[in-house]
Amino acid sequence: TQLLEQSPQFLSIQEGENLTVYCNSSSVFSSLQWYRQEPGEGPVLLVTVVTGGEVKKLKRLTFQFGDARKDSSLHITAAQPGDTGLYLCAAGGGSNYKLTFGKGTLLTVNP
Amino acid sequence: GAGVSQTPSNKVTEKGKYVELRCDPISGHTALYWYRQSLGQGPEFLIYFQGTGAADDSGLPNDRFFAVRPEGSVSTLKIQRTERGDSAVYLCASSLKGGSNQPQHFGDGTRLSIL
Numbered sequence: 001t002q003l004l005e006q007s008p009q010f011l012s013i014q015e016g017e018n019l020t021v022y023c024n025s026s027s028v029f030s031s032l033q034w035y036r037q038e039p040g041e042g043p044v045l046l047v048t049v050v051t052g053g054e055v056k057k058l059k060r061l062t063f064q065f066g067d068a069r070k071d072s073s074l075h076i077t078a079a080q081p082g083d084t085g086l087y088l089c090a091a092g093g094g095s096n097y098k099l100t101f102g103k104g105t106l107l108t109v110n111p
Numbered sequence: 112g113a114g115v116s117q118t119p120s121n122k123v124t125e126k127g128k129y130v131e132l133r134c135d136p137i138s139g140h141t142a143l144y145w146y147r148q149s150l151g152q153g154p155e156f157l158i159y160f161q162g163t164g165a166a167d168d169s170g171l172p173n174d175r176f177f178a179v180r181p182e183g184s185v186s187t188l189k190i191q192r193t194e195r196g197d198s199a200v201y202l203c204a205s206s207l208k209g210g211s212n213q214p215q216h217f218g219d220g221t222r223l224s225i226l
């Protein structure tokens with residue numbers, strides 16, 4: 001069973017600060033997805049990374065897939081209160097449609 | 112709306128009762144997934160449909176859980192003889208086709224509470 005470990009589990013910061021959250025595993029993945037989930041809602045896909053070493057940017061969010069495709073990071077620049085939420089990483093292997101999710105990082109950005 | 116719709120949004124029932132949870136996927140999406148999310152956890156895979164057939168039901172915890180998708184669109188997750196440990200948020204997702212690189216679009220879930 002693939003296991004995704006996310007860190008930190010909780011993060012509380014002030015508006016304007018930068019932050020990085022991590023998603024690590026001992027397994028190799030064909031792709032990795034990042035989702036954000038707000039209370040009472042389903043996860044919303046932010047990005048999919050598929051190539052080792054790949055970097056993708058989405059406004060103030062920067063996603064990186066590790067060279068060995070075993071880990072990923074999400075960096076947020078100048079965090080805003082609207083960034084508050086649970087950030088989940090999810091991975092599939094090969095042709096596996098079945099996503100394995102980490103436990104998530106609960107981010108709170110205080111105004 | 113154009114998104115994945117799940118009903119009911121909340122369900123409270125007594126231990127031992129039978130429940131049905133419904134999922135309306137995005138129109139045209141052939142792949143449908145059910146996940147279960149407990150407090151403080153990420154979603155856990157339950158079952159995957161490609162069209163009308165359950166391509167993988169390996170995540171169903173036991174034989175009290177069953178899901179159908181008779182016409183390849185709407186799906187129903189059925190739980191018999193509910194137990195308190197079944198309390199969780201049940202999420203449905205759909206994608207245009209199967210495959211782990213396919214974006215999965217989630218509904219807002221059904222929050223199931225077993226008293």
